[in-house]
Amino acid sequence: xxxxxxxxxxxxxxxxxxxxxxxxxxxxxxxxxxxxxxxxxxxxxxxxxxxxxxxxxxxxxxxxxxxxxxxxxxxxxxxxxxxxxxxxxxxxxxxxxxxxxxxxxxxxxxxxxx
Amino acid sequence: xxxxxxxxxxxxxxxxxxxxxxxxxxxxxxxxxxxxxxxxxxxxxxxxxxxxxxxxxxxxxxxxxxxxxxxxxxxxxxxxxxxxxxxxxxxxxxxxxxxxxxxxxxxxxxxxxxxx
Numbered sequence: 001x002x003x004x005x006x007x008x009x010x011x012x013x014x015x016x017x018x019x020x021x022x023x024x025x026x027x028x029x030x031x032x033x034x035x036x037x038x039x040x041x042x043x044x045x046x047x048x049x050x051x052x053x054x055x056x057x058x059x060x061x062x063x064x065x066x067x068x069x070x071x072x073x074x075x076x077x078x079x080x081x082x083x084x085x086x087x088x089x090x091x092x093x094x095x096x097x098x099x100x101x102x103x104x105x106x107x108x109x110x111x112x113x114x
Numbered sequence: 115x116x117x118x119x120x121x122x123x124x125x126x127x128x129x130x131x132x133x134x135x136x137x138x139x140x141x142x143x144x145x146x147x148x149x150x151x152x153x154x155x156x157x158x159x160x161x162x163x164x165x166x167x168x169x170x171x172x173x174x175x176x177x178x179x180x181x182x183x184x185x186x187x188x189x190x191x192x193x194x195x196x197x198x199x200x201x202x203x204x205x206x207x208x209x210x211x212x213x214x215x216x217x218x219x220x221x222x223x224x225x226x227x228x229x230x
């Protein structure tokens with residue numbers, strides 16, 4: 001099985017930088033995803049990491065260390081519209097087959113304030 | 115490109131009643147997921163299909179929940195009988211088949227179920 005941990009809540013100021021951490025334990029790691037979910041809406045894809053290192057996409061970056069079972073999502077130049085939940089999801093292969101399943105953490109609720 | 119379609123958007127039922135949800139994935143997506151999301155929590159995987167076969171249903175309460183994807187396209191999730199703790203948003207997602215690629219899951223708008 002998997003164990004995915006994220007902080008429950010974070011608060012940051014508009015214009016600032018915030019880092020949301022995610023740690024995981026899995027036996028057949030096959031990729032890590034970050035999703036954004038606004039209240040009452042469906043999750044939307046933000047980023048994907050499968051190799052160690054940093055992936056940058058505009059104001060959002062995501063980092064992965066497979067040896068440490070650790071990822072973070074970095075949000076720069078925070079805007080009020082970034083107030084949302086951020087979900088870390090791990091894809092891992094199970095058994096001896098090639099199928100993978102996608103498991104989500106509990107999410108981190110980010111509140112951006114003035 | 116059409117997204118993942120789900121219906122109904124909202125459903126209110128009494129406990130012990132039955133309910134069914136429908137999902138039509140993005141065309142060509144072999145993998146289909148049903149997640150349950152209780153308020154304030156992350157999505158919990160109930161069942162995952164690859165074409166019309168079940169990949170994982172380890173967290174599906176099989177005494178009351180069932181799901182099928184008979185032709186490998188659209189899918190239905192049923193709860194019979196419902197309990198109060200089944201109140202949640204039921205999210206359907208789909209993705210291309212390709213475990214070695216960035217095959218992100220695309221989500222539908224979800225069905226918000228309230229059991230009273």
